[in-house]
Amino acid sequence: MRMTGISTVLQATAFAVLASLPAPGWAADLKIGFSAPATTLDPQFHNASQNIAVSRNMFDTLVQMDPDSHIVPALAESWRLVDDTTWEFKLRPAKFSDGSPVTAEDVVWSLDRPATIPNSPSSFTIYTRPIVEKKIIDEHTIQLKTAAPYPLLLADLTNVFIVSKKATEGLTSDKFVTGQGVLGSGPYKFKSYTPDDRVIMTANENYWGDKPAWETVEIRFLPNDSSRLSALLSGEVDAIENIPTPDLEAVKNNKNLVVGEKMSHRLIFLFLDSGRNETPGVSAADGSPLKANPFKDVRVRKAVNLAIDREAIASRLMQGLAFPTNNIVTETMQGYVPGIKPAYDPEQAKKLLAEAGYDKGFRLVLASPNNRLINDAKVAQAVAQMLTRVGIRTSVDAVPFAVINTRGNKGEFSSVMMGWGAQTAEASSPIRAMIACTNKEKGWGPVNWGNYCNPDLDAVTAKALNTMDDAARAKLLQDASQIVHDDVAIVPLYFQANTWAAKPGITITPRMDERTSALMFAPGK
Amino acid sequence: MLVFLTRRLFGGLLVLFVTATLVFFAVFALGNHVDVMVSPDADQTERAAAIARLGLDRPILEQYASFLWNAVRGDLGNSFVYGKPATTVILERLPVTLELAVVAMAIALAIGIPLGLIAGLKPASFSGKTIMSGSILGFSLPNFWIGLMLISIFAVQLKWLPSGGRGPTVDVFGIPLSILSLEGLKYLILPAFTLALYKTSLIIRICETGTRNVNRQDYIRTAGARGVPPVRIVTVHLLKNVIIPVITVMGLEFGAMIAFAVAVETVFSYPGMGKLLIDSINRIDRPVIVAYLMVTCLIFVTVNLIVDGLYAVLDPRVRLSASKA
Numbered sequence: 001m002r003m004t005g006i007s008t009v010l011q012a013t014a015f016a017v018l019a020s021l022p023a024p025g026w027a028a029d030l031k032i033g034f035s036a037p038a039t040t041l042d043p044q045f046h047n048a049s050q051n052i053a054v055s056r057n058m059f060d061t062l063v064q065m066d067p068d069s070h071i072v073p074a075l076a077e078s079w080r081l082v083d084d085t086t087w088e089f090k091l092r093p094a095k096f097s098d099g100s101p102v103t104a105e106d107v108v109w110s111l112d113r114p115a116t117i118p119n120s121p122s123s124f125t126i127y128t129r130p131i132v133e134k135k136i137i138d139e140h141t142i143q144l145k146t147a148a149p150y151p152l153l154l155a156d157l158t159n160v161f162i163v164s165k166k167a168t169e170g171l172t173s174d175k176f177v178t179g180q181g182v183l184g185s186g187p188y189k190f191k192s193y194t195p196d197d198r199v200i201m202t203a204n205e206n207y208w209g210d211k212p213a214w215e216t217v218e219i220r221f222l223p224n225d226s227s228r229l230s231a232l233l234s235g236e237v238d239a240i241e242n243i244p245t246p247d248l249e250a251v252k253n254n255k256n257l258v259v260g261e262k263m264s265h266r267l268i269f270l271f272l273d274s275g276r277n278e279t280p281g282v283s284a285a286d287g288s289p290l291k292a293n294p295f296k297d298v299r300v301r302k303a304v305n306l307a308i309d310r311e312a313i314a315s316r317l318m319q320g321l322a323f324p325t326n327n328i329v330t331e332t333m334q335g336y337v338p339g340i341k342p343a344y345d346p347e348q349a350k351k352l353l354a355e356a357g358y359d360k361g362f363r364l365v366l367a368s369p370n371n372r373l374i375n376d377a378k379v380a381q382a383v384a385q386m387l388t389r390v391g392i393r394t395s396v397d398a399v400p401f402a403v404i405n406t407r408g409n410k411g412e413f414s415s416v417m418m419g420w421g422a423q424t425a426e427a428s429s430p431i432r433a434m435i436a437c438t439n440k441e442k443g444w445g446p447v448n449w450g451n452y453c454n455p456d457l458d459a460v461t462a463k464a465l466n467t468m469d470d471a472a473r474a475k476l477l478q479d480a481s482q483i484v485h486d487d488v489a490i491v492p493l494y495f496q497a498n499t500w501a502a503k504p505g506i507t508i509t510p511r512m513d514e515r516t517s518a519l520m521f522a523p524g525k
Numbered sequence: 526m527l528v529f530l531t532r533r534l535f536g537g538l539l540v541l542f543v544t545a546t547l548v549f550f551a552v553f554a555l556g557n558h559v560d561v562m563v564s565p566d567a568d569q570t571e572r573a574a575a576i577a578r579l580g581l582d583r584p585i586l587e588q589y590a591s592f593l594w595n596a597v598r599g600d601l602g603n604s605f606v607y608g609k610p611a612t613t614v615i616l617e618r619l620p621v622t623l624e625l626a627v628v629a630m631a632i633a634l635a636i637g638i639p640l641g642l643i644a645g646l647k648p649a650s651f652s653g654k655t656i657m658s659g660s661i662l663g664f665s666l667p668n669f670w671i672g673l674m675l676i677s678i679f680a681v682q683l684k685w686l687p688s689g690g691r692g693p694t695v696d697v698f699g700i701p702l703s704i705l706s707l708e709g710l711k712y713l714i715l716p717a718f719t720l721a722l723y724k725t726s727l728i729i730r731i732c733e734t735g736t737r738n739v740n741r742q743d744y745i746r747t748a749g750a751r752g753v754p755p756v757r758i759v760t761v762h763l764l765k766n767v768i769i770p771v772i773t774v775m776g777l778e779f780g781a782m783i784a785f786a787v788a789v790e791t792v793f794s795y796p797g798m799g800k801l802l803i804d805s806i807n808r809i810d811r812p813v814i815v816a817y818l819m820v821t822c823l824i825f826v827t828v829n830l831i832v833d834g835l836y837a838v839l840d841p842r843v844r845l846s847a848s849k850a
Binding site: 037039040045046047118119120121122123125126173174194195196197198220221222223224226227228230231233234235236402443446 | 563570571572574575578603605606607608609617673676677680681684687688689690691694701791792793794796800801804807808809
């Protein structure tokens with residue numbers, strides 16, 4: 001009885017408070033729980049996805065990726081190719097949040113600046129280095145020249161935020177912590193920042209696009225999975241990214257929450273060491289050392305590819321958070337081959353193994369991270385069982401991501417499960433990074449842990465990267481994907497899903513890249 | 526006296542040196558942070574540049590030597606992530622954790638002392654037994670689990686208190702404190718309470734034992750016989766003597782609280798030193814991890830030195846044995 005009394009009083013007070021608030025002010029605030037803390041507010045200091053996700057709210061890029069990873073205009077209203085190496089961008093009449101205009105000079109400054117920042121943990125110069133010359137035509141027109149034809153320039157520019165020259169000239173990155181220099185032309189403007197805790201922003205009335213949906217946006221950094229979810233359940237935040245997998249079903253069944261899901265550009269796949277004559281994680285069925293590396297034989301790689309039941313992993317283990325594939329990029333991206341479908345045929349796999357001389361099978365250690373991808377260690381276990389069923393007796397070595405990286409770079413694995421997000425939204429991104437022959441001068445194959453090397457594939461990919469015609473390039477990238485598939489250069493498993501959850505009344509526009517921002521959320525009607 | 530303190534000082538320095546060495550090599554073995562920090566798009570040039578910039582391409586002994594040389598001069602390196610001195614990054618978080626620890630300590634004392642007194646005065650009563658068995662729970666339940674339970678009850682179900690993070694702050698001499706506003710305090714209650722629970726149990730135990738011992742002493746009985754009111758006996762005569770060991774133990778425990786608020790800060794997303802440590806381990810921000818452990822070690826060594834020094838002043842036997850040596 002007493003409890004009821006208290007709660008009636010509380011409710012009455014709450015109602016009085018609510019009634020006294022102006023209605024729009026109440027609905028127009030958004031608090032989002034992020035799963036990784038930004039490490040800086042300087043949008044050009046540290047190239048890490050969580051930093052880009054925060055900067056996105058306050059800064060513009062020349063061009064941007066839409067939710068399906070198609071390149072669309074942003075600060076640049078339009079662009080054209082003057083010749084194969086010269087791009088011309090027309091800026092829209094935009095203003096920084098302090099009211100000063102965004103000019104071609106600011107753009108040049110922003111493209112020059114990454115190379116001048118000292119001690120950057122991971123620099124943005126990888127996106128600006130291809131540009132060898134920047135020419136201001138007029139206040140709103142700029143030409144960028146690359147040394148060679150370079151079709152990925154637009155994709156690269158989606159990561160380079162445009163800062164105000166006036167506000168950032170001579171300013172060191174550590175000053176940004178106070179908000180100094182955090183002046184962009186994005187939909188929101190900086191209000192306050194507490195490192196590792198939260199960023200608060202308000203609507204930018206000078207924004208060139210549609211009026212921002214929220215009056216105030218607060219990004220809270222809640223890396224602990226259960227803390228993030230409980231913050232949403234308690235009403236502390238209105239929306240979160242990355243719903244913790246163990247709680248996914250409960251969240252989906254919770255009537256007081258809405259869920260947003262979308263196929264990610266992150267491919268989960270297996271590396272098979274096809275390059276070395278001897279490989280560390282393989283032995284004969286009786287445990288004795290094997291003379292040759294079985295993965296050098298394409299029939300063995302094909303057998304592995306056929307032995308994995310991707311549908312079973314997706315439906316039973318991943319609760320729909322996996323989209324089975326045998327392609328290396330999603331349908332929306334250049335280089336997708338519609339004809340390549342995942343096939344599951346354990347009988348055929350056994351036959352191929354016997355043909356290759358492994359009728360008794362062999363033993364394999366499959367490495368996997370245990371804290372990086374959704375359900376990573378569990379999926380690796382499932383894959384191991386499926387391989388064991390066709391005769392490859394597989395055990396799993398699951399370790400933290402930081403450890404797997406070190407060991408992978410030392411070449412300690414015969415097979416390892418990893419993930420790769422195609423940031424450039426086309427197939428050359430995964431190919432260059434992990435399938436192309438390792439070549440330090442070209443910068444290709446930096447994480448080619450399968451030691452795969454196929455000059456034909458490199459040639460097609462290189463040709464695609466020199467082709468400015470979109471249709472012709474798409475065809476070349478498809479050819480490259482086809483080679484990857486036919487030769488089983490890697491074993492694609494599925495695309496992971498990205499998930500968000502919010503309070504009812506909030507509409508979520510899920511994205512294919514993993515970049516959460518306030519722009520994804522809108523008050524419902 | 527001087528000889529004694531000098532010896533202890535050298536002992537402390539030796540401990541610091543051994544810790545530095547262990548920590549350096551342990552953290553070196555942790556993994557290659559460049560792979561974690563550099564953008565996945567980065568090519569070989571970019572990777573090599575990052576490695577060279579951070580001096581990771583030099584032989585490990587050379588890195589160790591320069592680490593020691595810099596450490597002696599108070600420079601524990603720049604954080605890879607924040608790009609500023611690791612000690613600065615840590616010291617910025619120190620007030621945040623300090624605030625949490627102070628509130629937690631206050632809660633522990635405010636609850637622990639009265640409960641310990643009650644349990645000590647009436648050991649056979651129902652309330653006395655309940656308090657003592659309750660204190661076992663405080664010892665044995667893991668911190669993070671209690672934190673999660675408190676969140677699910679007070680934040681998720683009842684929606685009375687925020688589930689995590691740090692509240693609004695007020696600047697005092699340039700240090701932002703959240704303890705000074707009601708809204709800020711609300712954010713402190715759950716994490717501070719979680720952190721306080723173990724200490725509360727500890728205080729209850731010490732108080733209970735102390736009370737039972739002191740209560741048997743002649744001067745308490747005499748006071749009772751002389752007709753001093755029981756309330757005065759407890760609050761003045763008894764409490765004064767019970768509280769001395771509590772203060773001693775808590776003084777030492779306070780250091781541990783600051784150093785090991787890790788679990789609580791992680792569960793409550795509380796941006797203090799402990800959470801910084803976990804974040805830094807995830808990102809393999811080596812200088813911050815090393816500096817954190819060194820700062821922690823320094824806190825303990827200093828506290829021990831002070832305690833030893835005090836004992837030397839208070840207890841003549843310590844002085845005697847030291848000067849003989």
